[in-house]
Amino acid sequence: MSKIIRIGTRDSELALWQATTVQNKLETLGYDTILVPTKSMGDQVLDKPLYELGVTGIFTKTLDVALLKGDIDVAVHSMKDVPTQLPKGIVQVAVLERAVTHDILVHKGSGFLEQDQPATIATGSLRRKAQWLNKYPDHKVVDLRGNVNTRLLKLIENNWQGAIFAQAGLERIKLLPKDAIQLDWMVPAPAQGAMLVVAKQEDDFTQQALAHLNHSETEVATTIEREFLRTLEGGCTAPIGALAQIKDKKVHFKGVVFSLDGKQKIEIKKEVKLSEAKNLGKACAEEVLKNGGDKLMQEIRNENSAVH
CATH class of the missing domain: 3.40.190.10 (Periplasmic binding protein-like II)
Structure with a gap:
């Protein structure tokens, strides 16, 4: 294991805790690693609300660039901060076991x-x-x-x-x-409580190393939640919550979208067998869109564009 895996992270205390957790797990497996902290745009621009900045991936873009330039080998993120569409050339390699979602x-x-x-x-x-x-x-x-x-x-x-x-x-x-x-009444952000590790698409060595850290149940749950978000075209500019929980080989899903002022609410709940959970997030989002979600999402987009 001659290669030193360079772990990119934001420089906040929480981000460093997350990156160090990944580092410790890799080193336990016998890999050599080094942390490479950096400051994201989201950490630098603090005088405006996130939705007014009009940028998706505001906490991840700096690390994406570093990854594609070859300055780091992996990036560790709070998964809820990561856009549902990863940049070209970057792939998801591990989702660590989820913490509490509340x-x-x-x-x-x-x-x-x-x-x-x-x-x-x-x-x-x-x-x-x-x-x-x-x-x-x-x-x-x-x-x-x-x-x-x-x-x-x-x-x-x-x-x-x-x-x-x-x-x-x-x-x-x-x-x-x-x-x-x-x-406990508040529906969390899609993938809240989960940590995501990404790497370059062609970096087989790093992908194989990180595959050992993947927690399959968390990966399934967060995939469903992020599918729901992506299908609704949410990102950080819409009030969307989603939670998939796996119990007794069943997936219990709850998704919700609100108007910006909180007065309108469209909610969906589904329970399916784990073996039938493929595309569950997409199906739930499509049902929400049919039940008035498309009109609500358009109103949100109009309000957001007025802000910009």
Whole structure:
């Protein structure tokens, strides 16, 4: 194993945790590795909401370029940040076993939820914003950008009642507050809680090395969720949630799309045998589109283009 596998990653604490996890697994298998941290455009432009930047893959493009130029051999991503269509010449080589998928509310006291008081909640996600406003239409939702550490600090510094995070991210870097509220009613982003490793298409050595890290059940579930997203033409510019769970050789799928203000909601639930799960995400998305989703997605596109 003469080749040193160069592992590209964003330079945030969470991204480095993810890349180090991949590094440790590869080195346990006997491979030599080195980490190559870099700063993504999504980490550099923090004064605008993600959807206003009008770029898909804003957290992955820098690493894609490094990979195609040959500066790194693999890139490690939070899978929910990765566009459903990978760039030409880059392939998915491993999906690691998924962590918890829930969103959580980090707050400064949860009394406002029980007493139905006015509140300001922070999130940079259209999906979280729409679902929160659907449940709490009288609340205000403000934009929150930056890595996990930065967002936690902004919550402390601002007069907000709470902010929404992915539970997995805070758990991984041991920053999950004990009183955080698990939002079990919120449908997560497609592939939330999963880590994806990509490599160059012609790099057989690296692909073979990473194949050992692939978790097949997580790969199946995230493929279904990302199919749902791709068919709806979502990306990060639409409030789309999807979760596929595999239990007793069955796939339990839930997908949802909201209007940007959270007032409209189209939901689908399906249960199929694991052996019949091929194209499940696509079929569910097509059903959503037939049931008014096509009109809703067009309204979202129109609203987004007005912003740009």
